[in-house]
């Protein structure tokens with residue numbers, strides 16, 4: 138699918154919004170203004186955005202513990218996201234999910250997930266629902282290279298293949314599961330090659346190139362919508378921050394990260410889009426300024442939002458112990 142100017146604006150804006158959101162969350166967390174665990178997505182923006190540009194509100198995504206980028210790419214409101222991270226009533230889960238269980242079902246964002254490998258069965262379930270209801274919706278399952286080794290991931294892919302479910306499995310291979318390199322935890326050299334064992338297409342893309350992700354995702358999502366079943370997409374990527382905020386990052390070098398930053402997905406796309414005359418420099422500058430304001434407004438919204446009432450602690454949860 139051709140990238141139009143409107144799409145280029147959307148792609149750059151979403152990637153820039155994720156980047157600024159994550160950089161501000163890092164500061165807010167360091168300042169003690171956000172409680173709990175925070176895993177940041179900066180560096181991986183091209184994956185979520187390249188994929189979600191093909192989706193609409195009726196489609197579903199499942200996420201990981203590193204879910205802020207997926208939320209933003211799927212159109213969740215940044216103010217509600219920030220309020221969720223602050224544990225406030227105005228959050229998309231009324232402050233009860235926090236960073237690791239943030240969700241917005243109205244946008245088809247079925248939730249971040251603290252269980253590594255928790256997302257794939259949920260995505261297969263959402264895709265089964267879409268198939269049974271004949272809604273035409275697709276589900277996209279984001280999961281990490283670590284989650285690729287979980288039994289749940291294999292079970293979900295196998296079942297999705299057998300039932301030809303409209304789901305795309307997207308492995309965000311950022312090359313580490315916490316501090317464990319993929320070369321240590323994965324016997325294969327390609328996660329995408331595992332698709333052959335489910336008899337579904339599997340491709341590897343450069344997760345730093347949003348256009349490459351967008352093109353590969355377009356095919357996989359079209360296939361799912363046509364009723365031809367699932368695909369596996371492996372996006373090779375790199376996270377800029379530690380595994381979690383507070384991680385001392387002893388398992389990789391600053392030089393490796395600097396090398397990735399040299400072909401940063403945002404600056405690469407801004408350049409490509411200007412070369413193709415889809416964006417002007419003024420567009421990029423305007424979007425950069427707009428997303429900064431959006432994130433500051435989101436913080437203001439979160440801070441102004443009330444704390445949830447203690448007596449509501451057991452409402453809106455699946456299981457309430459009495």
Ligand SMILES: Cc1ncc(C[n+]2csc(CCOP(=O)(O)OP(=O)(O)O)c2C)c(N)n1
Pocket residue numbers: 201202203251252253254280281282283284285311313314315380
């Ligand atoms: C079932 C389960 N096992 C272990 C953990 C602890 N844990 C949290 S994140 C993580 C690594 C996940 O790596 P990956 O799937 O590659 O995602 P990334 O953090 O790289 O985005 C682990 C082992 C967990 N949360 N859930």
